[in-house]
Amino acid sequence: MSRAALSASLEDYLETIYNLISEKRAARVKDISQRLKVNYSSVTGALKTLAEKNLVNYAPYALISLTADGEVAARDVIRRHTALRDFLIRVLAVDEKRADEAACEMEHAISKDILERIIRFAEFVESCPQGGANWTDGVGYSCDQCRGSGPSVACRTNRGLRAKIHGPNIIRKTRREKKR
Amino acid sequence: MSRAALSASLEDYLETIYNLISEKRAARVKDISQRLKVNYSSVTGALKTLAEKNLVNYAPYALISLTADGEVAARDVIRRHTALRDFLIRVLAVDEKRADEAACEMEHAISKDILERIIRFAEFVESCPQGGANWTDGVGYSCDQCRGSGPSVACRTNRGLRAKIHGPNIIRKTRREKKR
DNA sequence: GAAGAATGTATGGAATGCCAAACATATTGT
């Protein structure tokens, strides 16, 4: 099929085009160029590539729009971006600006499987009263019972359980895999 | 700071070299090539680049070692890899193989700030019983208090949201994915 | 210790993705 896995760069273009269209009803080379901080000519080049892949409707000097396929692909990227952003903000307490920047960089390197878990986990942390952790700058995380810096007594009592649930300690050997 | 920010590719080479040296006391072109699934000639090329940057000691046909700077850089990559891997395994309950693969891809796209938080958060989840969430395949996350058939008091307070997490409707089966 | 196997290097070429500068088209202001 045509599902030929887009490069990070092309994903960025798609995402930007989608956002521009939702915000301003139209995407222009100039705006894409500004957002992505690349040269006009880079944008033209990318648009041609995306047009070849049938993801954007592109004609010289005309406004740019997404094809149906392009919209699907863009939404997928944005879903990853949003999920990561939410996770960073809600779970790791990263401020919005940084979370957005970081999501930008990480969104291209995340599998569906892990994305799902991140989404679920963020939802869980948000909704489960037991799961609430608080980030204290310069200190780390604590929950209401564990306030202060180190783990409390209560926290220690359950270590065995934790270990049982999550399995024994982890081997730290790394293995490499071919990239994209 | 001669820190000229390495490419993802060069980081992979460094990491691999480091691991090979710790495992086998020596890094060879052949082994690097195998681990990274690239051609011998790509390895030679990368080694030259790394040598120019004073990160590896490279002489044709000789064993490869890291310089002091190279070792620092490699450890930094590995720290990111390990932290991500641990987080994925311990917090998101991803199986080891996948966690390792994912860490590989994400390790190049993560800022120091966020890395620190991830490390702290994983530590927190590990040590605080209140922060422990459990991933149930096909169901999602739950905490100990939310377990079992009936919702606990704590959970009832949040019933609407909890239904979203625990309810049978949102998540159906584990989905397979490929891509990338 | 030399033939053959294994390992490593050099070269040339391909794909991606960026930029600068020259050129083309469109839009705007008077």
Add this chain to the structure above:
DNA sequence: ACAATATGTTTGGCATTCCATACATTCTTC
């Protein structure tokens, strides 16, 4: 309407990173 300006395109060039092929060196084995 049309000159000035803004926007978009083309071209050529550079850097990265990979591969295939041919060549070079080192290691192994008889």
